[in-house]
Amino acid sequence: MRTAAVLNEYDAPLSVTEVESVTPGANGIVVETDACGICRSDWHAWKGHWPSVPTDDHILGHEPAGTVTAVGDDVENFAVGDDVGIPFNIACGHCSSCWSGDSHLCSDGLSLGFTGDLPGAFASEFAIPNADFNAVHLPDGMTAVEMAGLGCRFATAFHGLAHKADVHAGDWLAVHGCGGIGLSAVNVGAALGANVVAVDLNEDALDLAEQVGATATVTAGDTDVPKAVQDVTNGGANVSVDALGIAETCRNSIDSLAQQGQHVQVGMTTDDEAGEISLPVDEMVGSELEFVGVKGMPPSRYPELFNMIAGDKLTPADLVTNEVALDDVSDRLASMDDYGTLGMEVVTEF
Template identity: 50%
Template sequence: MQAAVMEAFQESLTVKEVDDPEPEPDGAVARIDSVGVCRSDWHAWQGHWDWIDYRPEPPHILGHEPVGTIIETGPQVEEVEVGQQVAIPFNFGCGHCHLCRTGHENICENHIGLGFSDEAPGAFAEKVHIPTADVNAVPLPDSIDPKTAAGIGCRFMTSYHGVAHRADVGRGEDVVIYGLGGVGLSGVQIADALGANVIGVDINDAKLEKAEDLGAVETVNANEVDPVDEVTAITNGGADVSVDALGIEETTRNAVHSLAKNGRHVQLGLTTEEESGEIPLPVDLFVATEIDFYGSLGLQPSHYPEMLDMIRTGKLDPTELVSETISLDEIPGTLEDMSEFNTIGLPVCNEF
């Protein structure tokens, strides 16, 4: 099969012929119908995230936002069937540990990250292997067409879990989202669908305009004003929920400082080499104002149905986030453009 292979960190991916994956006894192989190109892929390509064991060694196939059609299953697979179109979460669970059995398979005790772990080659390819397929392959309803399915990868489903579950955003709440890349823009649409008043913060006017299109009631250009002061003024004292969708010290701290007392912060963005996973935070403020700080990773496969129901009924529309469709040959250039933050929304590869 053809795949875009990372031969070395920070060097352009090479599109070439590689061996087809073979299904493990409890695994399945899917033909890739579409796969997003995400800033998290860029981080892996840069060689970041060894501090969370998300640094695959080259040569390796990246890509963690696939939708595919099952073409082969192992003999132990009981539920997933050949011919099914499936969403494939990047956060693979084993299905047997305590966390998996209690509905937290996204942080499985034996967690494997699709495209981020050496043992899980990713989906910048014509085919991908899905371990423990009955747990990790999510059949898509016929009512969700391939174009819509293309937009529900890591960025969208990660935002859904963070906003809907971890923050538990409710009607009428003020939600501020710092960083309007694919994750942040997804969060805008999702929080709006849940009834929140969403404020988007970025330094890129095109991204701010897109946030308004997706439901933000206000936007703030952090290059023009102090975003904390502006958000505090807009919300008459601070937001109920803040989200950092970028992962740098400035946005994380600003997001926390934008909260009202008893606010909830959700961290979706992971850090770069500069921070290496460590950001100083005002912990005394957490104590004095009873602020909650939540981490959020991916989305449990068992929780996909509620997100898919919101898509099926039109409350969410991932197609509004898909900025462009590209071919496998274009993935290397799209990844490189992310070094300059030159992408808006979700670039999706659907030609192999």
């Protein structure tokens, strides 16, 4: 048996209970969970914003790190006792997206904790298929908490800014929303040499943004955010990130751009938007603005991230502000209703 926080009803406390143990498939591994991040994507699923997430004893949690406890017969690159991290996009390893290096967009892929076929890691152990393709070894010196802090948030921000957007040294980068993924984008942008403007309602979040690399901050609320960003950047940001996913931050991000700027969308929408946000299309055409969507990062590119962490260019550990127990997950998810979290929170007691 293993302990897990189980989802049986949207927007209701998870049930922390004993569930059946898992065994590895021929190409899979079982991992004892040492740490698992609590992400706003978990909140979206818990709230019922994504009805495809099941509620029949389902287990959320998609930012895990831990120790391999069982290995399938066909696994070549992992052994019992290995310390591993698991990117949340679990790929088949055989389709055209996987072969082209875009395994995070695998047409036959699964999302850890978000599909019934792949229960997540808010549990004392979990199983991963096709481990040779999907799991990553933790570098020497990296803790499970640090890897959980990378989770989907830091990895997505890194992929968006280092691979998808054209961020250059000296550019202005605006980040709208300084939750976990927004703060990650601040840290990544600063490491890439950009001047970063962090935008949020929460002064504590803005203080943390400054600690991890923000050049300037804008307190939202009654402020005309696009004008404030335009003033700070002397004409607009070269790249702007919506790290929240509500209509206001998406529109503010686009309106903050200079001509030929790039808007990067990493925040997912809530029930209010239901996946649809009105955009100033004519202005985007007239100013040659780009809209760039970002979803996770393929495991094959994690060494880039690890190397920058090892060189102290990136500091995800600085964003982990709270370690909690599995019994606390429901409370921590509920606190996200009113943005009542700061930085990244990680489960370390199972």
